[in-house]
Amino acid sequence: MSEYSLLMGLIGAGIGFGVAYWVKGQLQTQKIKAADEEAQRIVDDAKRRSETLLKEAMLEAKDKLFLMKSEFDAETRETRAELKKQENRLIQKEENIDRKNDQLQLKEQELSDREVGIADKEEALLAEDRRYHELIEAQKDQLERISGLTAEQAKELLIRAMENEARYEGAKLIKRIESEAKEEADKKSKRIIATAIQRYAADFVAERTVSVVQLPNDEMKGRIIGREGRNIRALEAATGIDLIIDDTPEAVILSGFNPVRREVARIALTRLISDGRIHPARIEDIVKKVGKEIDVTIKEAGEQAAFDLGVHGIHNELIKYIGQLKFRTSYAQNVLQHSVEVGFLCGIMAAELGLNEKLARRMGLLHDIGKAIDHEVEGPHAIIGSKLLKKFGESPKIVHAVAAHHEDVPPASVYALLVQAADGLSGARPGARKELLENYVKRLEDLENIANSFQGVVNSYAIQAGREIRVMVESSMVSDEETILMSKDIVKKIEESLTFPGQIKVMVIRETRAVEFANK
Template identity: 45%
Template sequence: MDNTIIIVVAAVVGLAIGFVIAKMMEKGKASKTISNAKKEVADIIKQANKEGENIKKDKIFQAKERFLELKAEHEKVIINKDKKIAEAEKRTRDKESQISNELAKNKKLNEQLQSQIKEVSHKSEILDKKYSETEKLHKSQVQQLEVISGLSAEDAKSQLLESLKETAKTDAMAYLQSTLEETKLTAQQEARKIVINTIQRIGTEEAVENCVSVFNLESDDVKGRIIGREGRNIRALESATGVEIIVDDTPEAIILSCFDSVRREVARLSLHRLVTDGRIHPARIEEIVKKTEKQINEEIVEIGKRTVIDLGIHGLHPELIKAVGRMKYRSSYGQNLLQHSREVAKLCGVMAAELGLNPKIAKRAGLLHDIGKVPNSEVEVETPHAILGMQWAQKYGEKKEVCNAIGAHHDEIEMNTLISPIVQVCDAISGARPGARRQVLDSYIQRLKDLEDIAFGFNGVQKAYAIQAGRELRVIVESEKVSDDKAAELSFEISQKIQTDMTYPGQVKVTVIRETRSVNVAK
């Protein structure tokens, strides 16, 4: 590379010299120019050689530095590898030493084990010899005893067993008699203690149930819209829900009267929707009532689910869950049926736990014991609610203990499990609290149900509602099956049937409603 530079420089210098000489020759100063050019060329060559040497030295120095750096890095890598190899060799030596120690320990333990095995074998041989000697001595002693007593070993054993049996029987009878007497003295006291503790641990509010609901209004102006022209809106609402709607001078309030809580709730929610929406007319009323009935059915299922979850009851059939939800809208002797059943379930769980029984099964039986009081329309009313509830439980796969407890809690069938008396006792506890039940209200509600059942016993009856506290029976018939003349005759027949079969205060007005509708759709 240095030689190339020198050559290039020399060529450039030569060209310069030629150019200078040419110029000098043109101007006539050739000799002087040549001499000057030679000096300059010599200086240039000298300077070029000097710079070339400097460049050569720099390159050599850089190469040496790079070589030293590479050498240092290589030595560093070699040192690291040597270090890792040394560490690996050290770990290997440590493991070898550890393995040697373990082998030595195992060898020592093996030797100890072998010595112990030999010792055990020796002791076993000694025990076998002693056992054989003992057997020989026992046989000889038995033979000597037989000779002395004149009895064989089997005869002596039989006599001994008979004497022991008589003694044990006498002692057992004496102990049993004393235990029974002690149990009789303490059983009643313990039973009372369990019942009292159970009642104290379950504290619930007293049930209150009535037959009216108050629907509050924002202003009395809404009353006129609810009544409608010539009372058509209120008649449509009463006909669709079966609830008597009382509009009086009470400010900003309407009273809904019906013994059936479900109907009353449907009427209340329907009125709320109609008043909120503002469109109140017969067609709209029927539409809202149908939607509300569907909503109530969904709410019944949701109430049943929440109840079984709160009580920790699992795996209940959906139909039984619906029956539990329907209890919210039923009453028994004035006591809300769902609240009563929840209370009985909790009491049964506590009492079963006190007696060492399964509290989950007891809770289940306590919750379902009154499901026969919420029957479907297809079920005959004459069946006692305990038997009906037991049949439902059997139909939907409940256990025998639960079914027996449901059917036997009013002694309709024989009790064959310990859960059954617990359910009966807890049912009595729940109903015996002060103010829990009202016999008069229950008989009143039953009388209203009987009124409706009489109407349903006639052909062509579509709906029947007992209103005005049982003083009026409103019957809606199917227009296709019952004519106008037949409607008047039907009203008389129902009134005669009520007069013959029922006992009631005052008089009952029977109103038969027949309505004909013609509906067409314009497309």
């Protein structure tokens, strides 16, 4: 019974499984059918939509094609119209070119006809030219026979006459230009120089370096010389200065090119004489102490000069060189005092002209710095000073102004001319400089000899202590215009031949005198 029930259960279960499988198959079949129908519906919708889009695209493409065709037709019409216009213009140009070509052909024909006529005229002119040359040669021969001069001699006379005429005209032009320029320039320059002099006041006579040491008595000479000359040798070796002990009463002369060493020797000798203890060890000690003191004095003098002028930033070595100028003189004028004075004058004149006052003062202070070492280095002190300033980094303007203040190089700036003017002004004022009587007399004689060497000069007189020379000329040999050229030539020769402080005024005087006598 149990097996039967089990069998029947199995059979029922199988039947149920089969019925379920069949039902499931039916359901799947229905789902597949529904899905196919849905897919078919979607495909149909897509086909309808694609057909619609295709139609719309075709319509849009037709519209665009129509629009493009319309635009192309319009552009084509415009292009054709423009081409037509260009074609018409080209046709007109061709017609114009044809007309011009015809005219050119006519002109060419006329020119060819003229060339033939010109060729004939040229031949005639050549014949005339040959005939004229023959006549000129004949006249030249006749003139040479009459005058007794060759053609070269006559040409030389003509050139001389033209040269004299040109010099005469040039002198007249120079005189007119100078008179016009001086009307304004003299007033302004005199005002500026007068203002500079009024605003700067300094002592007329500066201290001069002394090379003679006074002794209390002649017995001191023997003590200075020492036993077998040991003291004087020690002093000369320590200072580098020669001591000249001669018959000059109660005086010892110091001789040396270096002014600083000479000053050290002077002070050391003065202290030794005051102290009374003169022997080699003491001499060396005193000279060392004095040397250190002089170094300090030199630096302080340079710093004081820069401070007085308001000049800052100068290299320490340049300050020392400036201070050394305190012990240097030029025509008995102290060079440091002269440099300070030139600095003030440069600054005042630069301020009047609207230039850089501090730069001008710096140039004036440094313009003679080459004199501090010109006894050690060959060359003019202006060039030596410019090289020294360049070495220590001064500006090119200052270097050039220093090099040009005696025209060793041509001045190329207003500042260089200012330094020249201030330098001359400082040295030329009364009492600033002096020179030996022999040199003074020799310079006056040389001045008069230079003036008398010019043709047409009757007499010449050096006046104003040699600062002016008046030259009298023969009126029949020198014209008024030629006196201007002569004054310039004399000035040039004086500058080339003489060395002098300040400036020299040259005045050429020409007088015409008419003398008659009344008789009865």
